[in-house]
Amino acid sequence: MSFAEQIPPPRIQRGSKPRRNPRWAGFLHVLDVRMKELRREPEVIFWVFGFPILLALGLGIAFRDKPADRTSVVIVSAAGAENALSMIQHSPASASIRADLLDESTALRGFRLGKYDLVIRPDENGAYQYRYDPARSESVLARSVVDDALQTMAGRKNPVSTSIVTSSEPGSRYIDFLIP
Known part of the structure; x- marks a missing residue:
């Protein structure tokens, strides 16, 4: 007896199709x-x-997009304070700076409580003294923005020409990485 004779023939049911394994x-x-x-x-x-x-x-x-905060500064009432306020209000950066004119004790109290990011004290010579907290990033930014505005309005010429290109790419927020 050969090996082929030992295997029984497959049973085929009459009247129905043989069952196939579908793809899915x-x-x-x-x-x-x-x-x-x-x-x-x-x-x-x-x-x-x-x-x-x-x-x-x-x-x-x-993590929704919100506009940048305005820099809040206070100018101490003294000689030259009105000139400093006028220079800040007419500078190209005036949209991002909110400046108030107050007496020294009120200005320092507001600075201590975090209401203001920077205190500007004009002196008799036309110079300005900045009081800011280097541990607060808003305070450091305020000093930089206000100093640039005052220097520009005083007639400073920039030795290097620069340009600004704003970018708001999708994917810059945390939620954009979580759900693309």
Whole structure:
């Protein structure tokens, strides 16, 4: 007896097509098993669908685009204070600077409480003294912006010509990396 004679012939059912393995049978089986699990544990629906959507909404609100804050400075009332206020208000950077004119004690109290980023004290010679906190980034920025505005209005010429190009690329926020 040969080996071929030992293997029984395959049984073919009459009247029906032989069953084939469809292309997506494995995927459909896994999907069916997952749906049965979801019926047994309905809280999974929240953690799979609801929580990521709520997280994306929360992060979108927390990291939304907002305009840059205006630099808040105070000028101490003294000789030359009106001139400094006028120079700041007419400078090209006036849209980003909010300047007030106050007496020295009120100005220092507001600076100490964080209401103002910079205190400008004019002296008799036409010079300006800046009081700022180097530990606060807003204060350092305020000193730089106000000094540039005052120097420009006083007639400073820049030795190097520069240009500004603003850019607001999508993907610069944290939420853009989480949900593209």
